[in-house]
Amino acid sequence: MPRNLGSEAESTPTTTATREAVPLPATAPRRSGTFSSLKVRNYRLFFSGQVISNIGTWMQRIAQDWLVFTLSGNDPVALGIAVGLQFTPILFLSLWAGVLADRADKRKLLIGLQAVAGTQALVLGILDITGVVEMWHVFVLCFVLGCVAAMEVPTRQSFVAEMVGREHVANAVALNSTIFNMARIVGPAIAGFVIVWVGTGWLFLANAVSTLAVLAGLLLMNPDKLFRGPRVERAKGQLREGLRYVRRRPDLMTVMVLVFFVSTFGITFFTSLAIVAANVFGTEADGYGLLSTLLAVGTFTGALMSARRGSRGRPRVRVLLLSALALGLLEVVTGYMPTYFAFGIALIPLGYATITFLNTANALVQTAVSPQMRGRVMGLYVLVLVGGNPIGAPMTGWMAEAFGGRSPFIIGGAISAFAALVCAVILVRRGGVSLPRRRFPGLRVLDRRA
Template sequence: MPGMRPETSLRDEEPVRPALAVLGVFRHRNFRLFFAGQLVSLMGTWMQTVAQAWLVYALTHSPLLLGLTTFCSQVTVFFLAPFGGLVADRVDRRRLLLVTQSAAMLQAAVLAGLTLAGVVRVWEIVALAFGLGLINAFDMPTRQAMLLDMVGTSDLRHAIAVNSMMFNLARVIGPSLAGAVIALTGEGWCFALNAVSFSAVLASLWLMRLTPRLPRRHDRPLDEIAEGYRYSFHHRLIRVSLFLIAASSCFGAAYLTLMPAFARDMLHGSAAHYGVLMAAVGAGAFVGAYGLSLIKERWLVAAPVIAGAVFGIGLMAFSQSQGLWQAVVVLVPTAMCLMIQGGTTNTIIQLAAGERFRGRVISHYSQAFIGMMPWGALILGALADRFGVREAILWGGSVVLASSTLGWLMRRGQVWKLENLRTKE
């Protein structure tokens, strides 16, 4: 690929000035295009996410239905991500993303039309959320796997860090814009703006020029999926890393589902308060994504365990927040730790995966991180409906803390270094 430097050892890649080294990924033309298109599109996506949750709660006042909507939008990732990873290993990834992003644009346009017409019903929101989940089951592993295609092994860590910063910069801007748009014009225009935002990422994908991948022999799909699972779980570090991120996602990250109820009922706020809370989450995650690029090699493997434990403690503290700004102060480091845990886990498994398995291994990460959220949303939504929002978040944080302790015990007795991560194909 033009501009790509020769692959060097991981230890040689330890940057002298990481604050500047992380920007080196922008010398890759394809990554620059990817960054610009995704930033615009993700701002629209976060606007839709916030507006959808607020609309569901405004129509129903039910934490359980909030959880159900999130469950339907993400549960397909849990079941179908392995098939998405398999397809990502077989086909041209750029062309597949053109299809999935076009389908997501259509989904947003339909939701906008129903809402602006004033005829939208909860079951339609849930059905469209389910449809978006189907799209994401193929989009997510393909998008993650294409990072290495764009920047190469030597810049992978920085690409993941910058990609995460982009995602969370959009998480800061999108919810803030959504809160203002909802207050001024209603939820429908958030959905419409999201549909328009997909034009940016589609344009960036059309302009990319990627090196063709070498053809390989294909086995039966179910055999290849089973082979991918054997490959992932053969490596003890990957097993532990996936366990940790799955626990944090299911019992911790699902607190985002309850954010409209927390803002409205616990803090007695409005859509603007909800937007501020979500922007605080985005700000913390943005800082965490940048922090990923600063983590030294000797700490990378331990980071998921430590960050998971602090994330659990942060959730427990957030559950007891009594005011908006108290909640904001707690949310920033809490979201930062979840992002560090997710980013370091992503880095570890991508460095460990061989090229022919990469899409499938990343699909397991998508299952653990994104696919476990709907189960947690359903569990925490039911607990909140029965015992209260604060109690549900407190319980989730305590489970995350316990899982991090267990993860530390599971990794005892082994010294894991980056240069030992890559397994044989």
């Protein structure tokens, strides 16, 4: 894997930014249903591997949170630090990962990164099962996993368009979320009961085994059937070139800003759910797993609806703004729910609004950029999506300790709703934001009718 990409930021730009996306026809192509992307063999292989791997990933996430809670004596700050360590590498690596994704063979790069992720889970599982695991072990391995994710997520996001072509991008993005959230239903439910029965260690080992499914899918793909754009040769200034590309696009900037505020302050469930389960309602690991499953019921349903919309037409900014506002308001309401049962039920519509927002934002960005820039733009998108977590996760733990376990939901939801309203007002005052017709005829992602 190529290293030392830091020099890219300080060098002179190339002319890649002048190449734009292949224009779409004025009339949108016919769609073929909620699962239209699965007609593409390479994507079917990817999809199948992700179904298994994501279940393992969610089992590890629940097990890791509970392991940190166990080792720290239910300290919410320790949990916030562990989550923050997983996202800190995003700040330093995601932009260069986007540059690398534009240059490299994305399929081969993903194979290497998945192998490292499986090794991380294997090491943590062995340490846990043998009884020698300590908090610093978990913190170090969280950071390692964060480094892998910082490289893998931009690559995987931009690889979606290569597997299915631009026509099916929105549908494939939604289907990816569907399997992610299906696993979010199954994984935590399994993890909660397994932790009670045999502890957390075996769940880490199960996740290590599940990565083999992704590796098998990637290895069985036919590279000649991928929808690859022109190869981006290594050159100086490509990172700065990607940042300038986004800065010159007010439509992309609007999406990026809104995603940053909502994801940093509103979508903090990895930390806040464990805190609410243990410190507000006094449940064990199975209670935490059930809350995660109820949230996932909503996100799974929302992902299916997003896939249906993605098979019918282009993503709309109106859906983005309304789902962000709904997310914030529902999160505030959820934070005030008095009982464990009421809190859990309120997580279902909150999950629906959350995944609708995330899928719409992702599809808007993916369909609005040129193929040569997709990796770098998705690197920046991943940065704003999860790069605020090194701040948001410890802040969530601090708020829970200072103001009570419900406060992350109430405060985070209020900030998300306010951010959605501000972005909506800005768009209205500008009279809408549209893509230049001379560059993207037939494609208007953000317009007055949206």
